[in-house]
Amino acid sequence: MLGRANSLPADSGWAGVESMVDQQTAEESQAQLLLRIAAQDAQALAEFYDLTAKPLFGLAVRILGDVSEAEEVIQDVFVQIWKNAPSFDPLLGPAFYWALSITRNRSIDRLRTRQRRARLIENLENDAAANVPASQVADQGALEADDSALVRTTLNSLPADQRRVIEMAFFGGLTHQEIAEALKEPLGTIKARIRRGLLKLRDCMRANA
Numbered sequence: 001m002l003g004r005a006n007s008l009p010a011d012s013g014w015a016g017v018e019s020m021v022d023q024q025t026a027e028e029s030q031a032q033l034l035l036r037i038a039a040q041d042a043q044a045l046a047e048f049y050d051l052t053a054k055p056l057f058g059l060a061v062r063i064l065g066d067v068s069e070a071e072e073v074i075q076d077v078f079v080q081i082w083k084n085a086p087s088f089d090p091l092l093g094p095a096f097y098w099a100l101s102i103t104r105n106r107s108i109d110r111l112r113t114r115q116r117r118a119r120l121i122e123n124l125e126n127d128a129a130a131n132v133p134a135s136q137v138a139d140q141g142a143l144e145a146d147d148s149a150l151v152r153t154t155l156n157s158l159p160a161d162q163r164r165v166i167e168m169a170f171f172g173g174l175t176h177q178e179i180a181e182a183l184k185e186p187l188g189t190i191k192a193r194i195r196r197g198l199l200k201l202r203d204c205m206r207a208n209a
Contacts, residue, residue: 026051030095031088038085045082052096053078056103063107064114073110077103154204155197162197165190 030051036044056077060070080102088098155163168174168182176194180187 027094027096031090034081034085034088034095034098037082038088045078048081048095048099049078052099055096056099059100059103060107063104064111069110069114070107073103073106076106080106154201157204158197158200162193162200165193166197166201169194 030048033044033048033051037048053074057070057074060073060077061067064070064073077099081099084102088095092098155166158166165179165183168179169176174182176187176190179194180190183190
């Protein structure tokens, strides 16, 4: 047996052992960085960024298919890491996989937001073209908080006459005819204002999609 062992290459098996040791060392180092980040150590965050940002960015790009969006997601990810580092538990897994999970979740959230806004833009385009009441563009209760806030911000930027009729339709659920009667203005004028407002709303949603 001794002779058989001596006949093996000197480094047989050692490459795998060394790789395991290196991985364990890296995991321990990253876990220590997160402990320092939890103590509000900005330098530790910078070091953790240098170690992990590239693969995290690669995952975000694969999910989103867009470099610019992936860059924004990674910024959000490291803000979350800074805020949530105290919740990291090394017993539940390596620090890198904890950060990877945050990246995956933020990327999927971003993808879902993009898809929701794409559907809303499509509805706005169709409804504006057909002069459909704004109340049918989307169910306000079904909008996510960020989309609802964007709609409200856009409405506030519209001319007062357009904003008023859009709000009466979108939030009040009134038909074009009911709005015209309430404001004592011609139905055609009301329809034109709603259409112009919907087109501006669509353009803003498209710009932020």
